[in-house]
Amino acid sequence: MIISNDILENTCKGMIENILFCLSDASKGTIYRVGPMPALQAVRVTSGARSHGSEQIQWGLPVTSDYNFPGKSWEQYRDRPGHIKEALGWCVERQKSWTADNPYEDLRSVRKQLSGEIEDSHHMEPVLVRKADLYWDQVEFPKYPLDHEGKTIWRDSEYVVVAVIKIHFKLGAIKRGDHSTKIIKKLSQTLGTELLSLHIRETLSEAQEALSRQRLQSCNVLAHEMRNTLVKLGFIFSAVNAEIGFLREQWEAQLEKAFPEMVSKKMILARLSDLIRSHLPQLNGAGQAGELARELLNEQQQLASMPLMPHVGEKWVNNRIRPKWCWLLSEAHAWQEEGEEIMQLLDQLGKVIWIGMDKDLALRVDHLPPDLRTVWPRLAYIDFKADKMHVLEEIMHFLDHPALDIPHQQQTKKILTSLKALVEMIPELEERANRIIYSLKNGSSLEACGSP
Numbered sequence: 001m002i003i004s005n006d007i008l009e010n011t012c013k014g015m016i017e018n019i020l021f022c023l024s025d026a027s028k029g030t031i032y033r034v035g036p037m038p039a040l041q042a043v044r045v046t047s048g049a050r051s052h053g054s055e056q057i058q059w060g061l062p063v064t065s066d067y068n069f070p071g072k073s074w075e076q077y078r079d080r081p082g083h084i085k086e087a088l089g090w091c092v093e094r095q096k097s098w099t100a101d102n103p104y105e106d107l108r109s110v111r112k113q114l115s116g117e118i119e120d121s122h123h124m125e126p127v128l129v130r131k132a133d134l135y136w137d138q139v140e141f142p143k144y145p146l147d148h149e150g151k152t153i154w155r156d157s158e159y160v161v162v163a164v165i166k167i168h169f170k171l172g173a174i175k176r177g178d179h180s181t182k183i184i185k186k187l188s189q190t191l192g193t194e195l196l197s198l199h200i201r202e203t204l205s206e207a208q209e210a211l212s213r214q215r216l217q218s219c220n221v222l223a224h225e226m227r228n229t230l231v232k233l234g235f236i237f238s239a240v241n242a243e244i245g246f247l248r249e250q251w252e253a254q255l256e257k258a259f260p261e262m263v264s265k266k267m268i269l270a271r272l273s274d275l276i277r278s279h280l281p282q283l284n285g286a287g288q289a290g291e292l293a294r295e296l297l298n299e300q301q302q303l304a305s306m307p308l309m310p311h312v313g314e315k316w317v318n319n320r321i322r323p324k325w326c327w328l329l330s331e332a333h334a335w336q337e338e339g340e341e342i343m344q345l346l347d348q349l350g351k352v353i354w355i356g357m358d359k360d361l362a363l364r365v366d367h368l369p370p371d372l373r374t375v376w377p378r379l380a381y382i383d384f385k386a387d388k389m390h391v392l393e394e395i396m397h398f399l400d401h402p403a404l405d406i407p408h409q410q411q412t413k414k415i416l417t418s419l420k421a422l423v424e425m426i427p428e429l430e431e432r433a434n435r436i437i438y439s440l441k442n443g444s445s446l447e448a449c450g451s452p
Contacts, residue, residue: 001035001134001162001199002206008033009046011198015165015191016048017057022187023180025173027120030166031191032067034092037142037160042088043071045163080148084113091126092161093153097185098124099176121174123181125188127163129196134160162195219441226433233429236422240384240392243416247395248380249307250406252356258365265313268349269304272325273297275342279334289332296324309383313353322346357381369403386427392420
């Protein structure tokens with residue numbers, strides 16, 4: 001039976017107190033826990049004896065006893081040829097009480113068999129619990145114990161023994177089947193019911209704790225999977241920003257068309273790349289300078305081809321391009337004559353990157369209708385995030401403008417339409433997952449969490 005040691009001991013003490021209170025001739029009580037099947041380990045739980053001349057009870061186990069923890073297994077205290085016979089073995093195997101009303105003739109007195117000493121009068125009563133009540137949730141009963149001949153015990157019984165009560169009496173104060181033994185039998189039934197109740201309570205408690213752990217584990221797994229899914233779905237926002245980047249690239253192309261004399265990002269980067277190529281042979285392609293120059297050339301070409309947001313492009317220049325140029329100018333000496341021009345180009349590049357957001361310049365793009373001049377740059381320089389869902393509707397409307405003429409216009413609209421459906425699904429997916437996680441964690445229904 002699943003009962004914590006402290007609760008079991010307190011319950012047994014209460015039972016011993018009741019028996020000693022009811023039976024004035026009783027002097028001492030002991031309760032042994034028996035189980036589980038088939039080992040049937042018998043362990044003394046507690047002992048209580050009346051104090052001389054008072055109703056107080058002194059508690060404590062004998063200093064040395066075979067039944068103190070860890071107790072004795074069924075093979076050790078059952079009836080065996082050539083070994084002493086114990087009253088406990090009788091009570092457990094036959095599920096019947098044993099009364100030693102005449103200690104001089106007690107056939108199962110261990111003390112008498114070992115040392116010839118006479119024990120006091122006592123009565124031992126098995127505490128029985130129905131198998132169906134104890135093992136109700138199991139398809140099959142546990143393996144049955146065996147007697148010394150290898151035969152099963154309890155197979156045909158409705159009960160199992162879960163404990164044994166031993167009550168000591170004054171010499172001659174008890175007889176087999178008398179009123180005292182009947183009281184002990186009745187109280188043993190009460191103890192069996194109480195132990196079963198405690199077992200069920202602790203079993204349910206353990207089951208609830210296990211369920212809570214499983215529920216928490218499920219929540220953690222689900223939350224982890226949900227986070228992974230949302231991270232993976234983050235590509236949708238990147239895809240939308242890539243399409244917006246295409247609109248940004250086309251807007252900058254409109255500026256170049258309207259102002260052909262204007263210095264552009266591509267022009268500056270092309271000049272810087274030409275300067276690298278012009279002196280790269282002097283480095284013989286070796287060493288740190290040659291490697292850095294080729295890396296710088298590659299990064300400048302990437303920047304020229306990518307329609308980055310202005311603040312991202314500015315960081316690219318300040319963190320990746322300018323530091324490499326500064327190192328080459330101070331260490332390689334190949335570009336000393338062009339050093340001033342290079343620094344001016346870098347300063348100019350940092351400003352030109354922002355030119356697409358110049359509202360005054362946009363209003364002077366005369367080959368476009370006034371509404372396109374206003375809407376296009378505003379939409380082209382938006383960093384799309386979950387809180388900017390309305391922007392997609394504006395972009396759809398913008399792509400249907402009759403005066404708009406850009407490559408892949410309808411294809412861009414189809415792509416954004418598909419992405420819009422996915423973007424709109426993410427908040428609903430996240431909310432639904434959070435409700436499921438909450439319901440699992442708290443053991444509530446989805447309806448209680450406001451699930452649709």
